[in-house]
Amino acid sequence: xxxxxxxxxxxxxxxxxxxxxxxxxxxxxxxxxxxxxxxxxxxxxxxxxxxxxxxxxxxxxxxxxxxxxxxxxxxxxxxxxxxxxxxxxxxxxxxxxxxxxxxxxxxxxxxxxxxxxxxxxxxxxxxxxxxxxxxxxxxxxxxxxxxxxxxxxxxxxxxxxxxxxxxxxxxxxxxxxxxxxxxxxxxxxxxxxxxxxxxxxxxxxxxxxxxxxxxxxxxxxxxxxxxxxxxxxxxxxxxxxxxxxxxxxxxxxxxxxxxxxxxxxxxxxxxxxxxxxxxxxxxxxxxxxxxxxxxxxxxxxxxxxxxxxxxxxxxxxx
Amino acid sequence: xxxxxxxxxxxxxxxxxxxxxxxxxxxxxxxxxxxxxxxxxxxxxxxxxxxxxxxxxxxxxxxxxxxxxxxxxxxxxxxxxxxxxxxxxxxxxxxxxxxxxxxxxxxxxxxxxxxxxxxxxxxxxxxxxxxxxxxxxxxxxxxxxxxxxxxxxxxxxxxxxxxxxxxxxxxxxxxxxxxxxxxxxxxxxxxxxxxxxxxxxxxxxxxxxxxxxxxxxxxxxxxxxxxxxxxxxxxxxxxxxxxx
Amino acid sequence: xxxxxxxxxxxxxxxxxxxxxxxxxxxxxxxxxxxxxxxxxxxxxxxxxxxxxxxxxxxxxxxxxxxxxxxxxxxxxxxxxxxxxxxxxxxxxxxxxxxxxxxxxxxxxxxxxxxxxxxxxxxxxxxxxxxxxxxxxxxxxxxxxxxxxxxxxxxxxxxxxxxxxxxxxxxxxxxxxxxxxxxxxxxxxxxxxxxxxxxxxxxxxxxxxxxxxxxxxxxxxxxxxxxxxxxxxxxxxxxxxxxxxxxxxxxxxxxxxxxxxxxxxxxxxxxxxxxxxxxxxxxxxxxxxxxxx
Numbered sequence: 097x098x099x100x101x102x103x104x105x106x107x108x109x110x111x112x113x114x115x116x117x118x119x120x121x122x123x124x125x126x127x128x129x130x131x132x133x134x135x136x137x138x139x140x141x142x143x144x145x146x147x148x149x150x151x152x153x154x155x156x157x158x159x160x161x162x163x164x165x166x167x168x169x170x171x172x173x174x175x176x177x178x179x180x181x182x183x184x185x186x187x188x189x190x191x192x193x194x195x196x197x198x199x200x201x202x203x204x205x206x207x208x209x210x211x212x213x214x215x216x217x218x219x220x221x222x223x224x225x226x227x228x229x230x231x232x233x234x235x236x237x238x239x240x241x242x243x244x245x246x247x248x249x250x251x252x253x254x255x256x257x258x259x260x261x262x263x264x265x266x267x268x269x270x271x272x273x274x275x276x277x278x279x280x281x282x283x284x285x286x287x288x289x290x291x292x293x294x295x296x297x298x299x300x301x302x303x304x305x306x307x308x309x310x311x312x313x314x315x316x317x318x319x320x321x322x323x324x325x326x327x328x329x330x331x332x333x334x335x336x337x338x339x340x341x342x343x344x345x346x347x348x349x350x351x352x353x354x355x356x357x358x359x360x361x362x363x364x365x366x367x368x369x370x371x372x373x374x375x376x377x378x379x380x381x382x383x384x385x386x387x388x389x390x391x392x393x394x395x396x397x398x399x400x401x402x403x404x405x406x407x408x409x410x411x412x413x414x
Numbered sequence: 415x416x417x418x419x420x421x422x423x424x425x426x427x428x429x430x431x432x433x434x435x436x437x438x439x440x441x442x443x444x445x446x447x448x449x450x451x452x453x454x455x456x457x458x459x460x461x462x463x464x465x466x467x468x469x470x471x472x473x474x475x476x477x478x479x480x481x482x483x484x485x486x487x488x489x490x491x492x493x494x495x496x497x498x499x500x501x502x503x504x505x506x507x508x509x510x511x512x513x514x515x516x517x518x519x520x521x522x523x524x525x526x527x528x529x530x531x532x533x534x535x536x537x538x539x540x541x542x543x544x545x546x547x548x549x550x551x552x553x554x555x556x557x558x559x560x561x562x563x564x565x566x567x568x569x570x571x572x573x574x575x576x577x578x579x580x581x582x583x584x585x586x587x588x589x590x591x592x593x594x595x596x597x598x599x600x601x602x603x604x605x606x607x608x609x610x611x612x613x614x615x616x617x618x619x620x621x622x623x624x625x626x627x628x629x630x631x632x633x634x635x636x637x638x639x640x641x642x643x644x645x646x647x648x649x650x651x652x653x654x655x656x657x658x
Numbered sequence: 659x660x661x662x663x664x665x666x667x668x669x670x671x672x673x674x675x676x677x678x679x680x681x682x683x684x685x686x687x688x689x690x691x692x693x694x695x696x697x698x699x700x701x702x703x704x705x706x707x708x709x710x711x712x713x714x715x716x717x718x719x720x721x722x723x724x725x726x727x728x729x730x731x732x733x734x735x736x737x738x739x740x741x742x743x744x745x746x747x748x749x750x751x752x753x754x755x756x757x758x759x760x761x762x763x764x765x766x767x768x769x770x771x772x773x774x775x776x777x778x779x780x781x782x783x784x785x786x787x788x789x790x791x792x793x794x795x796x797x798x799x800x801x802x803x804x805x806x807x808x809x810x811x812x813x814x815x816x817x818x819x820x821x822x823x824x825x826x827x828x829x830x831x832x833x834x835x836x837x838x839x840x841x842x843x844x845x846x847x848x849x850x851x852x853x854x855x856x857x858x859x860x861x862x863x864x865x866x867x868x869x870x871x872x873x874x875x876x877x878x879x880x881x882x883x884x885x886x887x888x889x890x891x892x893x894x895x896x897x898x899x900x901x902x903x904x905x906x907x908x909x910x911x912x913x914x915x916x917x918x919x920x921x922x923x924x925x926x927x928x929x930x931x932x933x934x935x936x937x938x939x940x941x942x943x944x945x946x947x948x949x950x951x
Contacts, residue, residue, distance in 0.1 A: 152760075152761075154760075199935070199936070200935075202940075210696065210893070210938060214932070214934050215931075215935050217886060217931045218935070221927050224924050225925060225928060281528065282518050282522065282528070283528055285511065285514065285515060286518075292507065295502070296498070298486055298487050299466065299487075299490065299498070300516050300519055301491050301519040301576060302515075304487075306527060344764060347761070380780070381773070381776040383768050384768060384773065386768045387764075387765040387767065388768075390764055390765030391748055394762045394765065395752070398758070
C-alpha cells in the first residue's frame with residue numbers, strides 16, 4: 097500500500113537523519129540531541145495516552161521520575177548493572193502506571209486531569225519527604241565508574257558522548273517502532289475508537305477500561321524507560337524531575353507536534369527544547385515561553401504541526 | 415427453553431419509574447416490534463436488555479442463563495447487539511474501519527487483548543457485512559461523509575458483523591426516505607433468517623410488514639401483546655397509541 | 659512547652675491559614691461553580707495580590723497602615739482587571755471548553771508567574787504589618803496582625819456570602835450557573851456574567867494574597883501552594899456549596915496546621931493530595947459529578 101510505503105520512508109528517513117547528525121553536530125548540539133531523543137521517547141509515551149485514548153494527564157512526571165529514581169537508586173544504592181537498573185526503572189514506572197490506572201481511569205475528562213495532577217504532586221512530595229534517601233532537590237549523582245559496563249564482550253561507557261548518542265537513538269527507535277506497531281494493531285484501532293466514541297465502542301463488545309489501562313501502562317512504561325535512560329546517560333536525578341513542569345512539558349511537546357500522530361512528539365520536543373534553550377540565554381524568565389506557546393496552541397493551533405500537515409496535505413501520516 | 419425472558423424488569427430514575435415490572439418472552443427467530451408513545455420507556459427497556467442501563471430490579475434471562483449482572487460488552491459477546499437510535503458511527507473513521515471494529519471483536523472472542531485476527535479473514539467479513547447492506551462500494555469513505563440513510567445502514571452493518579443472535583434496532587427507519595424504508599424492510603427480513611430481532615418502531619407500516627408479534631408499552635408498563643391483527647383490533651392500544 | 663500550649667499554638671496557626679484559605683478557595687469555587695472551568699492560574703492571582711501589595715505599600719513607606727489599606731483595595735482591583743483581560747483574550751475564545759481551558763490556564767499560570775519574575779525579580783520581599791501589637795498568652799506571645807487578618811478574612815467571606823445569596827447579581831450568577839442557555843434566553847448577558855465571575859474569583863484570591871503578605875513575604879513562586887490547597891478544599895467541600903467550601907477550608911486549614919506542628923508539613927500535604935485524588939475518584943459528586951465530560 098502506498099500510504100505504508102510513504103510512512104516507511106518518512107520514519108526511516110527520520111532515523112537515518114538522526115543517525116547521520118551525530119557526525120555533523122558540534123559538541124553542544126550533539127549532547128542536546130541526545131537529550132531530545134530521550135525526551136521525545138517520553139513525549140511519545142505521553143502521546144499514547146492523550147493521542148490514542150483522548151485522556152489528558154497532568155501527572156506524567158510521576159512515571160518519568162519513577163524511571164529516573166528506579167534506575168538511579170538502583171545504581172547508587174544497589175550498585176546494579178546499568179542494564180538491570182534500566183529495567184528496574186522501566187518496570188517501576190509500569191507498575192506505578194498500572195496502580196494509578198486502576199484508580200484514576202474510573203474518571204474521565206477534567207476529573208482525570210486533576211486526579212493525575214494530585215497523584216503526581218503526592219509523588220513529588222514523597223521524593224522530598226524521603227530526603228535521607230533521595231537527597232531531595234540536591235539529588236543523587238552517579239559516578240562515571242558506575243555508568244560503565246560490559247555487555248556481550250562490548251565495553252559501554254555511558255559518559256562517552258558517541259555511545260550515549262547511539263543508545264539514545266536506539267531507545268528512540270524502539271519507542272517509534274512500538275508506537276507504529278500499536279497504531280496499526282487491532283488494539284490501536286480500538287483505542288482510536290474509544291477516543292472517538294467510548295459509549296459506542298463498549299456496545300461493540302469492548303471492555304473500554306481494559307484498553308485504557310493497557311494504553312496507560314504502555315504510556316507509563318515508555319515514560320519511565322525514558323526517565324531511566326536519562327539518569328544513566330546524564331548521571332543525575334533530583335526532585336525537580338518529579339515536579340509539575342515535567343508533567344507540563346510532554347503535554348506541550350505533544351500539543352505542539354500534533355496530538356495523535358507518531359512523528360509529532362519528536363517535532364514538538366525538538367522545537368520546544370531549542371526554543372527554551374534560546375530564551376534561557378536571554379532571560380531568566382524563560383518559562384514564559386512555555387506559557388505563551390501553550391496559550392497560542394490552544395487558541396489557534398490545536399492540531400499541532402504534524403496534525404495540521406495530516407489534515408491539510410498528507411492524510412497518510414500515521 | 416425461551417430465547418429471551420425479562421422478569422418484572424423495572425428501572426427508576428430519581429424516583430420516577432421509567433419502566434415498571436415488564437415481563438417479556440421472545441421466541442428464537444421471531445421479529446418482535448415494541449411500539450408505544452414517546453416516553454413509554456421503550457428505549458430504557460431495550461437498553462436494560464443490551465446492558466447500557468442497569469435495572470433497578472427484575473431479571474433478564476438469555477438462552478436460559480441469568481444475564482442481569484453481565485456488563486454490556488459481555489452481552490455483545492453472547493450475541494446481544496444494540497444499534498443506536500441516534501446514529502452513532504465513528505465519523506472520523508472509514509466505513510471499513512467502522513465495520514472492522516465489529517469483525518475484529520467477533521474474531522477475537524476469548525483471545526488475548528493483543529490478538530491479531532487474520533487480515534484476510536477480517537477483509538472478507540467486513541466486505542460481506544458491507545455488501546449485505548449495500549455499502550461495499552463506499553468501504554473507503556469516511557463514515558461522517560455518508561448520507562444519513564447510509565449512516566443508518568452502516569450502523570446495521572456494524573451490528574451484523576458482530577454475528578448477533580439478538581439484534582436490537584432502535585427506531586431504525588427514522589429519517590429515511592420511502593425507498594430507503596422499503597429496502598430496509600427487505601434487509602431486516604433477510605437478517606431475521608439468522609437472528610432474532612427486537613425492533614422499536616414508530617412507522618406502523620413497517621411494524622405491520624415486519625413483525626410476527628407486537629408488544630405495546632405505555633407509561634413504562636406493558637399494555638398489550640399479540641399478533642399484528644390482534645393489536646390493530648385492540649381498543650386500549652388505539653386509545654393509548656393510535657390516538658383515536 | 660507542654661502539649662496544651664503547643665496544641666493552642668497549632669490551633670491558632672491553623673485558624674489563620676484556614677481563614678485565608680477559605681477566601682482563596684471561595685474564588686476558585688465560584689469560578690468552577692458558575693463557569694464550569696478549572697482555573698489553574700488561580701494561585702497566580704493570589705501571588706499577584708501579594709506582589710502588588712508590596713509595590714503599593716512601598717510607595718508610601720511613611721504610612722504603613724494607609725499603604726496597606728490602599729493595597730487591600732488597589733491590588734484586588736488591578737488583579738480583577740487582569741482577569742477580565744485574560745477572560746476576553748483567551749477563555750471566551752475557547753468557549754470555556756473544560757479541557758482546553760485547563761491547558762490555557764496552565765499557560766496563563768506561567769505567563770503571569772514569569773512576567774512577575776521579569777519585572778519584580780526573584781527575591782522574596784517583606785511587607786510591614788499595618789498594625790503592630792502582640793497578644794500575650796501565659797506561654798507565648800502571638801502576632802496581633804494574624805488575628806486582624808482573621809477578622810478581615812471573615813468580613814470578606816460574609817460579604818461574598820451576602821453577595822451571592824442576597825443581591826441581584828448573586829441571583830443572576832446562580833441562574834447562569836443553573837442553566838446557561840435558559841439564562842441567556844431570559845436576557846442575562848452571560849458573557850459579561852462570566853467575565854465578572856472570573857474577575858471576582860481572581861479578586862478574592864488577590865485579597866487573600868494581600869492579607870497573607872505581612873506574614874510570609876511576596877515571592878513570584880508563592881502561588882503554587884494556595885492553588886493546590888484550594889483544589890483540595892473545593893474538591894473535598896463539594897461544588898455548588900459555599901458552605902461546603904468554607905467548612906472544608908477549616909477542616910483542611912486546621913488539620914494542616916496541627917499535622918504540620920506535630921509531624922512534618924510535607925507528610926500533611928502528601929496525605930491531603932492523596933485523599934483528594936481518592937475523593938475525586940470515589941465520591942465524584944463532591945466536585946465534578948455528572949459534569950466531567
